[in-house]
Amino acid sequence: MKREYKIAGFGGQGILFLGQVLAYAGMQSGLESCWIPSYGPEMRGGTANCQVVLSDRRVRSPLVYNPDVALIFNKPSLERFSPDVKPGGIVVLVSDLIDTSPGRSDIAVYAVPAKSLADAAGEPATLNMVVAGALLAVDPLLRREDVEAAIWKVTPPHRQRMVAVNLRALDQGVDWVRAHPAEGTTGAENAANAAGAVGVVGMAKGAR
Amino acid sequence: MERTFMKGNEAIGEAAIRAGCRLYFGYPITPQNELLEYMAAHLPEAGGVFLQSESELAGISMLYGAVAAGKRAMISSSSPGISLMQEGLSFLASAELPGVIVNITRGGPGLGRITPAQSDYLQATKGGGHGDYNLIVLAPSSVQEMADLTTLAFELADKYRNPAMLLGDGIIGQMMETVTLPPAMDQGESKPWAATGCEGRERNLILSAPYTDQELMELNMRLQAKYARIKAAEQRAECEQMEDAEYGIVAFGISARLALAAVDDLRADGVKVGLIRPITLWPFPENAFRAYPKVRGYLVVEMNEGQMVQDVRLTVSDMVNGRVPGAAPTIRFLGHGGGYVPTATEIRERVMELARLLREAVGASEAVGAVRTASASGSVPAEGGRRTA
Numbered sequence: 368m369k370r371e372y373k374i375a376g377f378g379g380q381g382i383l384f385l386g387q388v389l390a391y392a393g394m395q396s397g398l399e400s401c402w403i404p405s406y407g408p409e410m411r412g413g414t415a416n417c418q419v420v421l422s423d424r425r426v427r428s429p430l431v432y433n434p435d436v437a438l439i440f441n442k443p444s445l446e447r448f449s450p451d452v453k454p455g456g457i458v459v460l461v462s463d464l465i466d467t468s469p470g471r472s473d474i475a476v477y478a479v480p481a482k483s484l485a486d487a488a489g490e491p492a493t494l495n496m497v498v499a500g501a502l503l504a505v506d507p508l509l510r511r512e513d514v515e516a517a518i519w520k521v522t523p524p525h526r527q528r529m530v531a532v533n534l535r536a537l538d539q540g541v542d543w544v545r546a547h548p549a550e551g552t553t554g555a556e557n558a559a560n561a562a563g564a565v566g567v568v569g570m571a572k573g574a575r
Numbered sequence: 576m577e578r579t580f581m582k583g584n585e586a587i588g589e590a591a592i593r594a595g596c597r598l599y600f601g602y603p604i605t606p607q608n609e610l611l612e613y614m615a616a617h618l619p620e621a622g623g624v625f626l627q628s629e630s631e632l633a634g635i636s637m638l639y640g641a642v643a644a645g646k647r648a649m650i651s652s653s654s655p656g657i658s659l660m661q662e663g664l665s666f667l668a669s670a671e672l673p674g675v676i677v678n679i680t681r682g683g684p685g686l687g688r689i690t691p692a693q694s695d696y697l698q699a700t701k702g703g704g705h706g707d708y709n710l711i712v713l714a715p716s717s718v719q720e721m722a723d724l725t726t727l728a729f730e731l732a733d734k735y736r737n738p739a740m741l742l743g744d745g746i747i748g749q750m751m752e753t754v755t756l757p758p759a760m761d762q763g764e765s766k767p768w769a770a771t772g773c774e775g776r777e778r779n780l781i782l783s784a785p786y787t788d789q790e791l792m793e794l795n796m797r798l799q800a801k802y803a804r805i806k807a808a809e810q811r812a813e814c815e816q817m818e819d820a821e822y823g824i825v826a827f828g829i830s831a832r833l834a835l836a837a838v839d840d841l842r843a844d845g846v847k848v849g850l851i852r853p854i855t856l857w858p859f860p861e862n863a864f865r866a867y868p869k870v871r872g873y874l875v876v877e878m879n880e881g882q883m884v885q886d887v888r889l890t891v892s893d894m895v896n897g898r899v900p901g902a903a904p905t906i907r908f909l910g911h912g913g914g915y916v917p918t919a920t921e922i923r924e925r926v927m928e929l930a931r932l933l934r935e936a937v938g939a940s941e942a943v944g945a946v947r948t949a950s951a952s953g954s955v956p957a958e959g960g961r962r963t964a
Contacts, residue, residue, distance in 0.1 A: 387751065390580065390751060391580050394578070394580050394753045399752075399753050400580060400751075400752065400753045401750060401751070401752045401753075402750060402751040402752070403746065403749065403750040403751075404749060404750075425717075426717075426752070426832075427832060427833075427835045427836040427839060427919075428832050428833050428835070428836035428919055429746070429750055429752070429829075429832060430746075430832075430833065430916065430918075432918060432919075432920075520580075
């Protein structure tokens with residue numbers, strides 16, 4: 368078993384933090400785990416991405432070229448990384464920051480209005496955790512308790528106040544996806560359905 | 576044993592503290608700064624001294640002093656900083672002092688950039704400083720090995736009274752991975768040769784320069800005898816799926832991780848390929864190659880313009896020159912300097928190319944052989960006006 372993730376967006380959106388949470392949660396659940404940040408100027412506003420590999424044996428390549436899962440936080444990242452997602456893979460995108468879709472019928476796309484949800488909760492910085500929650504709802508590999516433990520671990524000691532806030536945002540993401548089952552379809556269904564790609568565009572718009 | 580999740584650079588720091596390192600010197604440079612930060616934060620907690628030196632030259636000289644006093648000590652930097660330390664490394668080797676030096680390589684030459692690279696192989700293994708000396712050079716390919724080989728570097732440095740270098744790269748330094756940390760140990764065995772204050776005993780002298788011509792000759796002979804012992808006892812390599820391999824990939828550090836992914840893919844396609852991953856770059860693990868004389872071709876993969884491949888060629892040419900009967904592998908190279916990272920796909924394609932090349936070579940030599948056999952029996956038909964004698 369191996370699961371490869373690419374997480375990409377702007378600096379300041381919590382991209383690297385989210386990657387570390389997934390990687391640490393993987394370790395908590397007994398898997399081998401690896402996280403690599405992208406190089407470059409990743410201060411607020413620049414592009415940021417990271418890659419995570421979880422595996423039940425020693426991780427071979429820590430570099431991810433064809434992810435099983437892509438978590439996408441802005442349009443340039445969608446354009447750059449969604450073509451590389453493995454057929455049958457998963458894309459979770461922040462629909463209220465991205466006005467296009469991957470345009471692929473062989474992957475499952477979940478367009479989640481994570482920014483609106485985080486803003487509405489009064490915690491704009493938690494949109495990364497809303498996306499993590501959405502992933503939890505659609506990919507059973509990681510358990511919520513392991514992700515919770517990971518959030519405790521990855522949050523620096525002086526910011527532990529944010530743990531509860533982050534956990535609420537995580538559950539917001541889970542709940543939203545469960546309440547909107549039609550917003551994402553499985554890769555198999557999508558591939559079988561010629562209208563799948565069109566449906567995805569509709570989802571992204573409908574979620575705004 | 577304690578399983579955790581750490582950055583490669585931090586794993587070096589924690590392993591060093593647990594290995595009894597209580598003196599650390601360094602000067603900031605990316606991509607090894609997490610190590611400097613880790614030591615600044617945690618070495619004082621362990622009762623040690625973190626000292627940011629005013630320059631790399633000062634830092635390596637501080638290391639000389641610290642290890643001359645019998646302490647376990649370490650310095651770290653990245654490529655341009657390591658260049659500045661070369662004089663000190665030669666002096667440490669000459670004085671037979673056991674410091675640990677960490678080079679988290681960046682792309683060069685010159686100031687270069689922080690992109691990942693493996694272009695300091697030759698500098699690390701062939702000197703860099705002046706004179707006939709060798710560092711023990713260890714090449715981690717995972718965060719786990721960043722920790723394990725740090726421990727080993729301290730042990731080997733003490734055992735042989737020789738400086739040991741950990742040669743990593745920016746990717747392993749920056750990435751986080753699951754790691755089982757080694758248990759804490761003491762500072763190693765006491766060092767009767769160390770300059771610790773001579774009250775009640777004869778004075779210990781630690782010299783990097785002998786007083787006479789004769790002594791310089793003796794020093795060189797002593798060093799070479801020691802290097803021969805290290806070569807005989809300390810070669811380390813990881814060999815994956817080499818038992819039945821027709822082709823071998825040779826790669827160290829992060830390149831070996833990508834090569835291993837390529838091995839998996841190629842094996843799934845039925846290609847008999849394996850990986851030799853040198854862990855000790857010096858001594859180069861020649862024995863690993865000698866163990867597989869049936870390998871027909873090697874692909875050497877590096878993030879440089881072809882450095883370790885020189886050692887592979889030397890090793891193989893020794894084998895071909897009669898020491899290992901029957902061995903005559905073809906060697907190909909894949910790599911670039913300046914921030915290039917090979918992909919598993921690229922490695923896979925180059926192995927397939929090598930396999931094709933060797934198949935064609937065998938085909939050609941069999942055809943030649945067939946003609947020769949036929950000629951000898953005198954049965955080749957006279958075509959195109961050619962007759963056999």
